[in-house]
Amino acid sequence: MTTGEETTKTTQGKLTLESAIKSVTSSFAKSDIPDFKPGDVVRVHAKIIEGTKERIQVFEGLVLKRSKKNSIDATFTVRKVSYNIGVERTFPVHSPRVEKVEVMTRAKVRRARLFYIRPLRGKATRMKTLYNAPIKSEGSDTQAA
Numbered sequence: 821m822t823t824g825e826e827t828t829k830t831t832q833g834k835l836t837l838e839s840a841i842k843s844v845t846s847s848f849a850k851s852d853i854p855d856f857k858p859g860d861v862v863r864v865h866a867k868i869i870e871g872t873k874e875r876i877q878v879f880e881g882l883v884l885k886r887s888k889k890n891s892i893d894a895t896f897t898v899r900k901v902s903y904n905i906g907v908e909r910t911f912p913v914h915s916p917r918v919e920k921v922e923v924m925t926r927a928k929v930r931r932a933r934l935f936y937i938r939p940l941r942g943k944a945t946r947m948k949t950l951y952n953a954p955i956k957s958e959g960s961d962t963q964a965a
Contacts, residue, residue, distance in 0.1 A: 845892040850914050854921055856896075858883050859929035859947050864898060864911055865919040876919055879909055882947075884934045899937065906938065926950040 835843075856862055863880040881900030888894040894913040899906060911918050927947035937945055 848914060849892055852920070853913055854923050856883060856886070856921065856923050857926075857929075858885055858932055858934050859927035861924040861927075862898060863922040863924055864909075865921070866911065867917045867919055880924065881907075882934070882937065882945075884908065884937065885932065 860883050861881065862883055863878055865876050865878055868875050868877045879898060879900065881898040884897045884899050886894070886896040892914055895910050896913060897908055897910045899908045901907070927949050929947060
Protein backbone atom coordinates (compact mmCIF):
# COMPACT_ATOMS: atom_id res chain seq x y z
CA MET A 821 0.00 0.00 0.00
CA THR A 822 1.48 3.37 -0.99
CA THR A 823 1.05 6.66 0.82
CA GLY A 824 -1.12 8.01 -1.95
CA GLU A 825 -3.62 5.22 -1.37
CA GLU A 826 -3.69 5.93 2.38
CA THR A 827 -4.66 9.58 1.98
CA THR A 828 -7.26 9.17 -0.77
CA LYS A 829 -10.86 8.71 0.21
CA THR A 830 -12.41 5.44 -0.86
CA THR A 831 -15.99 4.76 -1.79
CA GLN A 832 -16.62 2.78 1.43
CA GLY A 833 -16.50 6.08 3.41
CA LYS A 834 -13.14 5.69 5.16
CA LEU A 835 -11.64 8.81 6.67
CA THR A 836 -8.71 10.46 5.01
CA LEU A 837 -5.70 11.51 7.02
CA GLU A 838 -6.53 15.20 6.58
CA SER A 839 -10.12 14.79 7.75
CA ALA A 840 -9.02 12.71 10.74
CA ILE A 841 -6.57 15.43 11.81
CA LYS A 842 -9.22 18.10 11.31
CA SER A 843 -11.78 16.21 13.41
CA VAL A 844 -9.32 15.77 16.29
CA THR A 845 -8.01 19.34 16.27
CA SER A 846 -11.43 20.98 15.87
CA SER A 847 -12.27 20.12 19.48
CA PHE A 848 -9.36 22.30 20.66
CA ALA A 849 -10.27 25.37 18.58
CA LYS A 850 -11.60 28.40 20.46
CA SER A 851 -14.73 30.11 19.22
CA ASP A 852 -14.54 33.30 21.32
CA ILE A 853 -11.52 34.86 19.57
CA PRO A 854 -12.34 38.38 18.31
CA ASP A 855 -11.51 39.43 14.79
CA PHE A 856 -8.25 41.39 14.89
CA LYS A 857 -5.64 42.24 12.27
CA PRO A 858 -2.12 43.66 12.13
CA GLY A 859 -2.14 47.28 13.27
CA ASP A 860 -4.71 46.72 16.01
CA VAL A 861 -3.84 47.33 19.63
CA VAL A 862 -4.88 44.29 21.66
CA ARG A 863 -4.82 43.30 25.30
CA VAL A 864 -3.90 39.63 25.75
CA HIS A 865 -4.74 37.95 29.06
CA ALA A 866 -2.23 35.09 29.38
CA LYS A 867 -2.04 32.48 32.13
CA ILE A 868 1.34 32.41 33.87
CA ILE A 869 2.25 29.40 36.01
CA GLU A 870 4.87 30.00 38.70
CA GLY A 871 5.51 26.84 40.68
CA THR A 872 2.12 25.77 42.00
CA LYS A 873 0.48 29.18 41.59
CA GLU A 874 -1.32 30.41 38.51
CA ARG A 875 -2.12 34.02 37.63
CA ILE A 876 -3.27 36.11 34.69
CA GLN A 877 -0.80 38.55 33.13
CA VAL A 878 -1.99 41.22 30.71
CA PHE A 879 0.18 42.03 27.69
CA GLU A 880 -1.04 45.06 25.73
CA GLY A 881 0.52 46.13 22.46
CA LEU A 882 0.41 46.43 18.69
CA VAL A 883 -0.24 43.34 16.57
CA LEU A 884 2.70 43.05 14.15
CA LYS A 885 1.59 39.93 12.33
CA ARG A 886 -0.95 37.16 12.29
CA SER A 887 -0.14 33.86 10.64
CA LYS A 888 -2.38 30.99 9.50
CA LYS A 889 -5.57 32.88 10.28
CA ASN A 890 -8.06 30.01 10.09
CA SER A 891 -5.79 27.18 11.20
CA ILE A 892 -5.57 25.45 14.57
CA ASP A 893 -1.88 26.39 14.80
CA ALA A 894 -2.46 30.09 14.08
CA THR A 895 -0.27 32.59 15.93
CA PHE A 896 -0.04 36.34 16.37
CA THR A 897 2.81 38.58 17.48
CA VAL A 898 2.26 41.54 19.80
CA ARG A 899 4.83 44.30 20.42
CA LYS A 900 4.95 46.81 23.24
CA VAL A 901 7.60 49.19 24.54
CA SER A 902 8.37 48.70 28.23
CA TYR A 903 10.94 50.99 29.91
CA ASN A 904 12.29 52.09 26.49
CA ILE A 905 12.87 48.48 25.41
CA GLY A 906 10.75 46.85 22.72
CA VAL A 907 9.20 43.57 23.86
CA GLU A 908 7.54 41.12 21.45
CA ARG A 909 5.59 38.01 22.32
CA THR A 910 4.11 35.45 19.99
CA PHE A 911 0.91 33.81 21.19
CA PRO A 912 -0.87 30.77 19.75
CA VAL A 913 -4.45 31.84 19.04
CA HIS A 914 -6.08 28.62 20.28
CA SER A 915 -3.77 28.01 23.25
CA PRO A 916 -5.34 27.22 26.63
CA ARG A 917 -2.74 29.61 28.12
CA VAL A 918 -4.42 32.55 26.36
CA GLU A 919 -7.40 33.40 28.53
CA LYS A 920 -8.87 36.11 26.30
CA VAL A 921 -7.96 38.74 23.73
CA GLU A 922 -9.48 42.22 23.84
CA VAL A 923 -9.24 44.63 20.91
CA MET A 924 -8.54 48.11 22.24
CA THR A 925 -8.17 50.12 19.00
CA ARG A 926 -8.26 49.31 15.32
CA ALA A 927 -5.99 50.88 12.72
CA LYS A 928 -5.86 51.13 8.96
CA VAL A 929 -2.67 49.54 7.64
CA ARG A 930 -1.73 48.46 4.15
CA ARG A 931 0.59 45.58 5.00
CA ALA A 932 0.22 42.17 6.58
CA ARG A 933 3.55 42.34 8.42
CA LEU A 934 4.45 45.52 10.31
CA PHE A 935 8.12 44.83 10.94
CA TYR A 936 9.02 48.37 9.86
CA ILE A 937 7.69 49.53 13.25
CA ARG A 938 10.61 47.93 15.15
CA PRO A 939 13.24 50.67 14.68
CA LEU A 940 10.74 53.54 15.01
CA ARG A 941 10.22 55.48 18.24
CA GLY A 942 7.60 57.84 19.62
CA LYS A 943 5.21 59.56 17.25
CA ALA A 944 6.67 57.74 14.24
CA THR A 945 4.92 54.56 15.39
CA ARG A 946 1.42 56.06 15.21
CA MET A 947 -1.15 54.31 13.06
CA LYS A 948 -4.22 55.81 11.44
CA THR A 949 -6.91 54.83 13.92
CA LEU A 950 -10.22 53.68 12.50
CA TYR A 951 -12.10 53.77 15.81
CA ASN A 952 -11.74 52.86 19.44
CA ALA A 953 -13.13 49.47 20.32
CA PRO A 954 -15.72 49.53 23.11
CA ILE A 955 -14.12 48.92 26.50
CA LYS A 956 -16.33 46.92 28.84
CA SER A 957 -16.10 47.66 32.53
CA GLU A 958 -18.47 46.65 35.29
CA GLY A 959 -18.11 49.81 37.41
CA SER A 960 -18.97 52.33 34.67
CA ASP A 961 -22.75 51.89 35.03
CA THR A 962 -22.99 53.87 38.28
CA GLN A 963 -22.81 57.66 38.29
CA ALA A 964 -20.78 59.65 40.79
CA ALA A 965 -22.89 61.88 43.04
